[in-house]
Amino acid sequence: MNILFTSVGRRSYLVQYFKETLGDSGEVHVANSSSVSPAFLVADKSVVTPLIYDSEYISFLLEYCKSNHIDAVISLFDIDLPILAKNKERFEEIGTTVIVSDYETIEICNDKWKTFCYLKEKGIDIPVTFISLDDAISSLHNGCVSYPVMVKPRWGMGSIAVFEAENEEELRIFYAKTMRNIQNTYLKYESAVDIEKSILIQEKLKGQEYGLDVIDDLNCNYVTTIAKMKYAMRSGETDCAVTVDKPELKRLGEKLSCVMHHRANLDVDVFVVEDKCYVLEMNARFGGGYPFSHMAGVNLPLAIVKWLNNESVEKSVLTERVNIMGQKDIQMVRLQIEPQMNIGKILDADEAERQFLYFEKFLSPTLLERGIDIKSYAQKICSHGAILSCKNGIENPMGLLGMYVNDKDAYTAYLSFLSVDPNFRGLHVGKEMMKKAEKLALENGMRNFKLEVRKSNINGIAFYKYMGYEVIEEATKDSYYMWKELKEN
Amino acid sequence: MNILFTSVGRRSYLVQYFKETLGDSGEVHVANSSSVSPAFLVADKSVVTPLIYDSEYISFLLEYCKSNHIDAVISLFDIDLPILAKNKERFEEIGTTVIVSDYETIEICNDKWKTFCYLKEKGIDIPVTFISLDDAISSLHNGCVSYPVMVKPRWGMGSIAVFEAENEEELRIFYAKTMRNIQNTYLKYESAVDIEKSILIQEKLKGQEYGLDVIDDLNCNYVTTIAKMKYAMRSGETDCAVTVDKPELKRLGEKLSCVMHHRANLDVDVFVVEDKCYVLEMNARFGGGYPFSHMAGVNLPLAIVKWLNNESVEKSVLTERVNIMGQKDIQMVRLQIEPQMNIGKILDADEAERQFLYFEKFLSPTLLERGIDIKSYAQKICSHGAILSCKNGIENPMGLLGMYVNDKDAYTAYLSFLSVDPNFRGLHVGKEMMKKAEKLALENGMRNFKLEVRKSNINGIAFYKYMGYEVIEEATKDSYYMWKELKEN
Incomplete structure (x- = not known):
């Protein structure tokens, strides 16, 4: 059995x-839009995909699943889930099972306003949430809720772009700032649905945070809930946690399974305030807290493989020991692979001029030394x-x-x-750019590619050869044409 | 040779x-105010210390150094450094070398306003920084600097409590918020020096971020600089980076060594904007970027041990290979140790009442079931x-x-x-609380300790035995006195 993780990110431990679990009986493949991932080093095979959008x-x-005989696909990223859920049948047709919850379930998780409305309707405690700034402010005025409140993107993830407002002035400012943030990041794709309703204001609870793994089988039947007390957080992920025996959290997990009808893992953040358990957030996938369950003896990967094989799963496979405390330690890994390269066209002459100014200094002689006016050069080309720019994953x-591709004679x-x-x-930037340039030349009807190189540029000549x-x-007494x-x- | 790391935090890789480096010739000890640290699992010996303050x-x-024959102490935490620097001689007297820069050097690093003033005076580029809100606003008005600007605590660390202000309204609000944040966190200790001048406003540079390890020997003589391009950050720490060959950064490192006179490692954040290298921040210790240098072949731990032994250090020990890209991967570790316990007295009767209300539900029978009025019980005791409360590291x-300790007859x-x-x-909370209670009883002149336990409470009786x-x-037909x-x- 071969399994593919999409949007694998940093989760090398899941690989x-x-x-x-698979041992010699199958391979684990990973896919990600950037190859800068420690999971790429651990997986049997890895592939860089187009962006999810x-x-x-x-x-x-x-295509990848077909040619690599992938039996099951598991995604680790919220944005990826609904797209896979929508296309589940197309994977079924080629014999690949996508282990993903239904689209509706994912929507309730990803859209935090839906989370609030849906859970409230089902009688599950959740922090008071507003989608309108005015409603929030009037409720704060009349004392139904009190500061501090959290301002966060409706389709946000974890602690990204979340602000804590301690008074009305801050609330208004953070609301406006969050609106700008959304429009400047990838959150705009999700928020485009309803940009005026893309920000939530939520009461801030003071209590102990817990994480749940609510586990269903692949047919959405409830199996168990593992509860962990979060001891320390880091970048919005659980960094240190301990498994606990808290029956009220198990009951909450069972209730959530019943109303969510998810598949495999539902990762849930809970705040316990006095005796009430408030659901803060849900993710219909493996979350950053799963390894703490795994360390305590739970083996959901094994259960998933058994379910896929229509084998029964003994209770012990998904039973945790309590009071097991784990922490995420840092381990250095060397990335042998090339960093991500995004090669794109520059269409704007001003931007082209800026880029030529930046890059011409690495040439010898430079364009300036050759007396070339960079502004008109940029406009002409x-x-x-065509102008190609190669950027890495952090732009x-x-x-x-x-x-030039305008020689329609030769x-x-x-x-x-x-x-x-x-x-x-040393990262093959030049090689990849040349390959792209040649492709572009062909697309523009060109049949040959020509260039000039200085005779003294030994490395350059070797590269083009x-x-x-x-x-x-x-070409001149100092240079050759190559072709x-x-x-x- | 035995080495002790103080404030070791999460840096298990340094251990x-x-x-x-030491092999069988010595031990690595670690000290931290909390035992929840993966470094405790790796070290030869570990100890939980009082708080730095x-x-x-x-x-x-x-005392620890003396009884454990510690030859050298290295601290990994900014707040710890000045205290160790001030007390360096006391360690020398017992034969322990503290590898720490001079107090003045540490002050220039920890106090970001001093960093700005000092480096500016020395002709090193640094982002324009203001310590007065009015000065910042008038400079923004007259166009000397432009938005966005960063608002950050003068004595802050990394990205903690840093805001990005995009306009004057935000700037004023974030300034006020930062002031409140400082007063609510441990930053207040440092900021107490001058609370009105405890916030900086700094221009935000757009460029590529680099990290430097500027290495001096233990006599403050410059040795080398390792430069790394930061590829990704996480929680203010370098998560992914690649060693680079950039002579201007080596030159900057040498210049910094010359003006800073530090010892061993100076961790420096640099922004390169066009051809200028701006120093963003300096830390006079091993930083989160060191493992990327180590991965590229640099071995500062070995150099330090050799310097301590008065041996010469070959050039190759501190020479990096360039274009080595590393990433910090996650590795799960199980903490076998007890979580931190802070046992303290509750002096306020209202707080005591709240705590009794919370904890009495774990008793059988509860106080309420026994008809006890919790308010008056809390006041009486x-x-x-005395009332002791035991909290863990996250409160x-x-x-x-x-x-009771008022029986002055018996x-x-x-x-x-x-x-x-x-x-x-299972974490020995009861045991530690009883030990503290007995100590307190002795301090109050008591000579014996007595308690009542239900006969059916087998575990309780075993525990007290x-x-x-x-x-x-x-005591009653259902209970015993124990003594x-x-x-x-």
């Missing part, structure tokens, strides 16, 4: 758990050619390429500019 | 590095006895004890109430 995302995954420009593309920031050399170019003639015939794939 | 802190460490009440203390939250059973109590007589003679120590 490890499934590898231990990309129209090719699902077809990419389907923008109009008659640092790593390389810049300028080319169908020869011409490389005018290629510069890689020395900080990023490696890329399939050959020296065809002297390559382009082939479709 | 590991030093253990690898506690008057007994240094004498505790001196507050006046004539959860774990146990409550009430006792000098017999009387245990009136002992309840441990079932979530925390384990604590040295014996059954002396029947113990108290001894000094």
Whole structure:
């Protein structure tokens, strides 16, 4: 049995758990939109996917599952879940089971306003929440709730962009700031549904925080609930926790399973204030608190594999020992892989000028030394050619390429500019940019690619030879022309 | 050679590095005010210390160093550094070297206003910083700086309590909020020096962040600088980084060493904007970025041990390979040790009442079932006895004890109430509270300790027997009196 984790992020320990479960009987594959993930080092096989929002995302995954004989897909990221849920049947058709809750269940989890309304309707305690700033302020005025209150994105995750307002002035400011934050981050995709109702104001509870793993089988039948007292948090994830024996939390878990009808794991944050258990947040997937259950003897990966094989799961597989305290320690791993490269076109001449100014200093001689006016150069290449920029996962420009594709007589593309920031050399930035440039040339009807290189630039000549170019003639007394015939794939 | 890390926190990897360096020739000890640290599992020996602010802190460490033959002390926490620097000679007297920079150097690092003034005076680039809200606002008005600006505690650490203000309204509100935050956290200790000047407003730079390890030997002579490009951050610590070859950063490191005169490691955050390198922050200790240097072949622990032994350090020991990318992965560890216990007296009758109400429900029968009025009970025991509360590191009440110490005839203390939250059973909460209670009884002139226990409470009787109590007589038909003679120590 082969299992694929999508949006695996940093959860290398889950890969490890499934590898231990499968042993020699199957492989664990991981997929992520960035390869900068420790999980890539642990998995049997890994793949960098298009972004979740990309129209090719699902077809990419389907293709991958087909050619790698993936039996089951598990996603670890909230944004990924609804897209997989919607496309579950397409995976079924190729024999791949997506272990994901129904779309409606995921929506109730991801949309924190729906979480509030739905759980309230079902009689489950949840902090008082407002979707309208005016409603919140009038309730604060008449004393129904009191400061501090939390201001957070309705479709947010964990503690990202959450503010604590201690008075009305702060509340108004944080509300406006959160609105701007949403529009500047990927949260805008989710919030586009209803931007005016994309911020929640929620009472802040003072109590002890617990985490639950509410476990259903793959047919949404309740199995058990593991409760952990959170001892320390870090970046919104549980860093240190201890399994506890608190019957009221088990009862809450069973009730949640009953109203949520999820599959496998439902990760729940709970605040216990005096004797009441308030649900703070739910995620229909493995959460950052699962390893604490695993450490206490629970083996959900094994149960999932058995369920997939239609085998029965003994009670002991999902039974925890209590008072087991765990902590997440840091372990250094070396990433052998290339960092993420996003190669895109620059279409705006001003932006092109800025980029040429930044990258030309790495050339020898520089454009300025050659007496080239960068503004008009940028405009010219923008109009008659193409400019490719290569950035890494944190949007640092790593390389810049300028080319012409307007030779409709000889169908020869011409490389005018290629510069890689020395900080990023050795990462194949130049190679990947050239490959993209050649593809683009073909798409523009070009059949050959030509470039000029200084004779003294030994490394450059070697690089272009490696890329399939050959020296065809002297360009000047100091430089050669190199040339390559382009082939479709 | 034995080495002690104080305020070791989560840095288990440093313990590991030093253990690898020392091999069988010495031990690595760790000290922390909380035992909830993965470093405690890795170290050869560990000890929970008083808080750094506690008057007994240094004498505790001196005693520990003496009895454990500690040759060198290294601290990993900013607040700890100046206290150790001030007391360096007292450690020297007992033969222990504290590897710490001079007090003045530490002050320049810890006090971010001093960092700004000092580096500016020395001609090193640093973001424009204001200590007065009015100055900041007028500079923003006249365009010398522009929004967004960062609002942060002058004595803060990392990204704790830092706000980004995008306009004047936000700036004023965040300034007020930061002032309140400082007064509500441990930052108030540092900020007490000058509370009106305890907040900084700093321009926000947009550029690439780098981390430096600027390495001096133990006599403050410059050795080398390791530069790393930060690829991802997490909780204010470097999560993913790659070593780079950037001569301007090496030059900056050398200049910083020259003006700072630090010892061993100076951890520096740098923003590179176009061609300028701005120093953002400095810490006169091992920082969260050191493991990336270590992964790239640098071995500062080995160099430190050699320097302590007056051996020479070959250049290769502190030479990095560039383009080595590392990431911090998560590894689960089980904490075998007891969580931190803070046992303190409750002096306020209202607070006592609240605590009795919380803890009495774990008793059988409860006080309420026995018809006891909890309010007057709390008042009585507050006046004539003592109430001990046991909390863990995150301030959860774990146990409550009430006792009388007013029997001046028979000098017999009387245990009136002992309840441990079932979530925390098995952690020796009861045992530690009883030990504290007995100590308190002795301090109040008592010579014996007496208590009543139900005959059916087999576990309770066994527990008190384990604590040295014996059954002396029947109290009621359902209960015994148990008794113990108290001894000094």
